Amino acid sequence: MSNFPENFKQSLEVNGYCLFKNVISDRTVDLARAAYQRMLCKIEAGGYPFFRIYDNYWLLNIAGIEHIFHPDIFEPDLFAAVVESGLLPKAMGLLGTTTPVMLLNRIHCTTHYSHTGIWHRDADACTEPHLQMALFLFDEDRFFVVPGSHQRELSTEENHLLSVSRMACLPNQMTIGGQAGDLMFFKSSILHRGSCIQQRAHVHFRIGKGDPQIPFQSECREEFGRREVLDLCDEHWEKMFTCNMYDSQDSRKSVCGSSSNSSRGILKRLMATFLHHFLFLLPESSPLFSRLQWVAPNLRLQKVFGLGRK
Numbered sequence: 640m641s642n643f644p645e646n647f648k649q650s651l652e653v654n655g656y657c658l659f660k661n662v663i664s665d666r667t668v669d670l671a672r673a674a675y676q677r678m679l680c681k682i683e684a685g686g687y688p689f690f691r692i693y694d695n696y697w698l699l700n701i702a703g704i705e706h707i708f709h710p711d712i713f714e715p716d717l718f719a720a721v722v723e724s725g726l727l728p729k730a731m732g733l734l735g736t737t738t739p740v741m742l743l744n745r746i747h748c749t750t751h752y753s754h755t756g757i758w759h760r761d762a763d764a765c766t767e768p769h770l771q772m773a774l775f776l777f778d779e780d781r782f783f784v785v786p787g788s789h790q791r792e793l794s795t796e797e798n799h800l801l802s803v804s805r806m807a808c809l810p811n812q813m814t815i816g817g818q819a820g821d822l823m824f825f826k827s828s829i830l831h832r833g834s835c836i837q838q839r840a841h842v843h844f845r846i847g848k849g850d851p852q853i854p855f856q857s858e859c860r861e862e863f864g865r866r867e868v869l870d871l872c873d874e875h876w877e878k879m880f881t882c883n884m885y886d887s888q889d890s891r892k893s894v895c896g897s898s899s900n901s902s903r904g905i906l907k908r909l910m911a912t913f914l915h916h917f918l919f920l921l922p923e924s925s926p927l928f929s930r931l932q933w934v935a936p937n938l939r940l941q942k943v944f945g946l947g948r949k
């Protein structure tokens with residue numbers, strides 16, 4: 640931790656994000672992608688319930704795979720990639736802690752449809768309860784941020800624009816991201832939104848500073864301590880899983896994806912899919928999408944017709 644590169648810390652402090660290039664080998668990327676595909680297939684076949692859907696379209700629109708350490712979905716090649724990336728020791732260096740805790744683990748993915756997320760923060764402005772990170776398995780360049788926004792409240796102009804649309808174009812917004820095999824860190828308090836045109840998958844973590852005063856409790860937590868997991872751990876992961884995890888700090892039962900098959904549910908999905916394609920001419924920032932909430936424009940069609948940003 641002592642010789643942690645200062646330029647990464649500085650970029651994180653000033654801009655709210657930083658990027659480590661090529662933290663895993665091409666071979667590791669390939670293995671992790673194959674592992675991710677197996678996870679996706681399992682969910683699509685109904686074999687794992689912890690996933691999230693944001694926009695519910697005709698085909699199962701999986702946006703996130705939760706709890707990657709769960710025994711029913713755990714893939715050693717995926718976790719091996721995370722360990723090889725040095726994600727945890729880097730997070731410890733950036734947070735300045737020797738007792739990290741994992742507060743969230745997930746894969747954000749985009750499959751059958753483009754994805755349009757809303758602006759938000761995952762922590763209050765000017766606070767740093769935790770850091771977030773994304774290990775990219777595919778190239779990605781549409782993660783929107785407002786650099787420096789972690790250090791301040793919303794401006795009057797931002798407040799106004801966001802009241803019109805949660806996908807508004809904000810002053811000074813920019814897109815960041817990385818190539819397959821890169822690792823991005825960002826402040827939880829930065830104003831950000833995810834967006835993606837083509838296929839993507841990144842392994843997402845939220846890691847915070849543990850409190851060594853809080854006694855370690857092992858009941859009810861995710862099965863981090865299984866041999867299958869511990870065998871792949873380096874010293875940092877092993878220490879975190881065996882010493883620092885507290886019961887309340889995993890979100891195991893947070894989300895169960897579902898795609899209703901009632902006639903009303905089917906009708907709504909059909910309509911959402913139709914509008915997703917039909918309204919592609921409207922920009923993401925159109926107030927209509929903020930008002931509807933259950934539909935976003937087809938960014939793939941926008942790209943084909945040379946519309947939209949990037």
Ligand SMILES: O=C(O)CCC(=O)C(=O)O
Pocket residue numbers: 747756761771831832833834843
């Ligand atoms: O990329 C995404 O889909 C969501 C990312 C995000 O908002 C987050 O990590 O908090």
